[in-house]
Amino acid sequence: MNIKEIAEIVGVSSATVSRVINNSGSVKEETRQKVLAAIEKYNYVPSQVARSLSTNDTSIIGVIIPDIENPFFSGVIRGISEVAEQNKYNIMFFGTNETPSIEHSYLQIALAERLKGVIITPISENDKHTRDMLIRLKQAGVPVVLVDRDISDVEIDGVFIDNKAGAYQGVNALIDEGHRKIGIIKGPSRSKPGRDRFLGYLKAMEDGELMVRDEYIAKGNFKIDMAYERTKELLSLDDPPTAIFTSNNFTTIGCLKALTELDLTIGKDISVIGFDEIQILKDIDYKLSVIERDAILQGREAMNILLARLEETERTDKYIKKILPHRIILRGSEKIRTTNNI
Amino acid sequence: MNIKEIAEIVGVSSATVSRVINNSGSVKEETRQKVLAAIEKYNYVPSQVARSLSTNDTSIIGVIIPDIENPFFSGVIRGISEVAEQNKYNIMFFGTNETPSIEHSYLQIALAERLKGVIITPISENDKHTRDMLIRLKQAGVPVVLVDRDISDVEIDGVFIDNKAGAYQGVNALIDEGHRKIGIIKGPSRSKPGRDRFLGYLKAMEDGELMVRDEYIAKGNFKIDMAYERTKELLSLDDPPTAIFTSNNFTTIGCLKALTELDLTIGKDISVIGFDEIQILKDIDYKLSVIERDAILQGREAMNILLARLEETERTDKYIKKILPHRIILRGSEKIRTTNNI
DNA sequence: CTTACAATTGTAAGCGGTTACAAAAGATAA
DNA sequence: TTATCTTTTGTAACCGCTTACAATTGTAAG
Structure with missing residues (x-):
């Protein structure tokens, strides 16, 4: 079932159907109802991929993380996904498992999938290939936000701790x-x-x-x-x-x-x-x-920075390195009671 | 940069460029080299979204999970993503946070994004809406695999434990x-x-x-x-x-x-x-x-079942409920030493 | 030098939407 | 009633790729 079929069924043009789907342009209330009825009846769901191609825009952001089993990173993802959900973005998840070649191929995929933005904890600080890919993403208008691990010699937003x-x-x-x-x-x-x-x-x-x-x-x-x-x-x-x-x-x-x-x-x-x-x-x-430190917060902040970049009209050159707080919690394991060793 | 521009630069038609990208049809070696050179030179990356639309096929599977912060689920995702990576599938991640309405909207997105398959740990055993959506997915030819939580009254593959x-x-x-x-x-x-x-x-x-x-x-x-x-x-x-x-x-x-x-x-x-x-x-x-029980294994198995479904030519009606092993590990906390209480 | 067939390349029609623009239909005022 | 403005709708091009089919070129056999 596609838009044209729905249009035919209702007896209007696909443009009109598109208008009611997107609440754009003006459509007579009566027509709108008929279209909605048909959509409902035939369980029609517009193809997001066709839409993306047509509008040259997606709502998918890439999240590239070394190890999802590390609670710190699952916290980060949790934070990202919360904010993403609230802002109607979807997440394409990539786990690199600390393997550079996998990281590289994921960055390539980010490019190919025309992702809207990328949040990444890069494996290495000095991986030339990764750095190049991130630059290419930025040049392609895809904002990139680093999480937890910074990269040298490149102007990319990020959220870290000290x-x-x-x-x-x-x-x-x-x-x-x-x-x-x-x-x-x-x-x-x-x-x-x-x-x-x-x-x-x-x-x-x-x-x-x-x-x-x-x-x-x-x-x-x-x-x-x-x-x-x-x-x-x-x-x-x-x-x-x-x-x-x-x-x-x-x-x-x-x-x-x-x-x-x-x-x-x-x-x-x-x-x-x-x-x-x-x-x-x-x-x-x-x-x-x-x-x-607060992993969820770090994820949220990363996503917030990304959102800010996506919303800004003209590209600001000032890039953001946000440093979140950490704190030391002493519970006694810093002490020692054996006398002969110290 | 798109395929047509590359074609023009090289002086061939876009069909030819497409052929070298996909290694399909036959292309003279000399032409191939020229095309590859141009692709390299201009950092051209074919749009996966255009490709998806054209071939009516994606390589994205949806993973819908209640809580990524639960180590069991991060293990599952780890397993899924390992197998996915090996088979060139990408993961769209959705965290429902045990909220039915969010689960529903994610299933809708799965439909809209024309995902290739869905792996889900549904929140509830008896959620009518979720069940309906899963059936619609199956009807749309999108295989669904349940993980950890089964659903009643519906024939869907899954991997569980006893x-x-x-x-x-x-x-x-x-x-x-x-x-x-x-x-x-x-x-x-x-x-x-x-x-x-x-x-x-x-x-x-x-x-x-x-x-x-x-x-x-x-x-x-x-x-x-x-x-x-x-x-x-x-x-x-x-x-x-x-x-x-x-x-x-x-x-x-x-x-x-x-x-x-x-x-x-x-x-x-x-x-x-x-x-x-x-x-x-x-x-x-x-x-x-x-x-x-083994979370990673459960993820791997889920993805394997999904892969099997994606590869099967004719739809088999037999659906699979795979039960993975569990075991009890006694370490002493089952015992008690206070005498007055038992 | 033809002929027949294989290899290579191009043309153009989709895929399923969006949207600029034009056309048609209604509404309002004179 | 007519002119004018608005609202509603349709037409068709386009997004960037794939692919069936046709056209062209190359090659080996006759």
Whole structure:
């Protein structure tokens, strides 16, 4: 069933049917009713794809995210989708699984699908291909908003937090507790948050006049398994750290898993502060200190920026890097009670 | 930049350009190269929307899910998106947030967007509007696959688990530990899993020759807050239950939150078995007994069924209700050590 | 050098809508 | 009644691609 068939049935032209569908132009009330009746009767649903082609406009925005299983990102998507729903936009979802080639092909698809806008957490800060594609999108008039991970050398809107400051506060809290041997499970250094959080660690160490020891710096990839292994390695050092800073929620979980296995209690045998709140642990009063931020808000804000871009008539050159708040929540895991280790 | 412009630049017809893009028909190698060069040079990306209109075919499948923040559903989406990616399908994501009217409008959009298929976890088992829309989709040749929640009176493929059996096992494990006063935080009864899990509870109680007490049956909605409140209510009864069965992951969390607040330890002061594994608790060796199932697998299987439907030439009438395995994992929280209560 | 057939390319009609413009029909005022 | 303005409706081009069919060119055999 298409518009022409409906038109024929009612005995009008397709232009008239189009008018009643879109509430545009003027249509006699009687005609309108007849058309609506036919649409209803035949369950006619206008093709959005034909419409898109004709108007050269879609209502679909692309959301490109590394890992939907990470609660932070599902929160972001939740925020995006709330605002999108309220504004009649639909979401095309892409999960890159931290794989650059997949990210690239999704960006290509965004171009091909003529998406209205793109919200992306890019895998890497310096991926040339990704950067080029994002520029092409912008040039094609498709606004792009970064979430959580910034990209260098390019003028793109985004919403982030101050990762360096957050990590600094976390590590600093450990130092305040008297720790001098502080390890870190890093995130991937190709990502801005991974690097910035590490920089925050370094800065805090420096300000605390503590030596940064290479063997205390564990390379991670924001994944549970890797953090688990690295933690075990850190603790099997001859002179292991007394405190560990973990770079994101999954890293924290992997770390806690290892500690649990080694029968070490946080806040007692060893100290831990992690980036990202872990909701369930809070609910069961598991005393983990964290750097917390609002994922849903971050998603909402990203979508709001996108909406603003879509509404602006003339392209403003000023681009927005919005920094959302974070806060440190100390629950005791930054402390330590063993006397022989510190 | 469109196909005609490329054609002009190269000095061929748009048909020829189309042929090289699609690797269809035959094109002289020399021509092909010239066309490819122009495409490359001008960064031409064929419009997927024009293509869709022309071929009357898209590669977009709709995924309609209640709550992306629930790890079970993000797992499902992960599974779907993996298989989709491998098969060159894209995902249009819709989060209903358990709101029927939103679900309805999303189904309408699925129709309008001419989606290739739909995977949905419907909010309710008996929503007439939703059922009608799903039937319309099927009639329009759009395969539909249900995930996790079945719908009554309609022949639609789906992948589920045996909720009743799962709940039965859980409650039964509690009974085996000697519990006679077992409460349940129900899920929403409009949903099949909510009802089935409750039925499993009833059956286990019946088989255990235990009295089902109304005040032990707490209505829930699969949300944390509600479960939290209900748990507190259960425990403030004059004769509170000694064990609680919780109907899904969020329900379990809400329950644990209340227990924590009341300073009750599971496996000691009170017993709990919950539906759904909670990964992080497992990692930190928090002894929670659960009914576990594989969310990613469920997503993969749903997408596989959809793919099969899309590939079948003639419409088979046999529809598939796939039941995936679940298993009970006892970690001690089904036990109780207080002597005065049981 | 034809002829016959295969390979290559072009023409033009869709796909299902929207919309500028023109035409027709009504309404109002003189 | 006529002229004028408004409202309603229709015509047809267009959005950017695909594809059936026709036309052209190339090639090998006769």
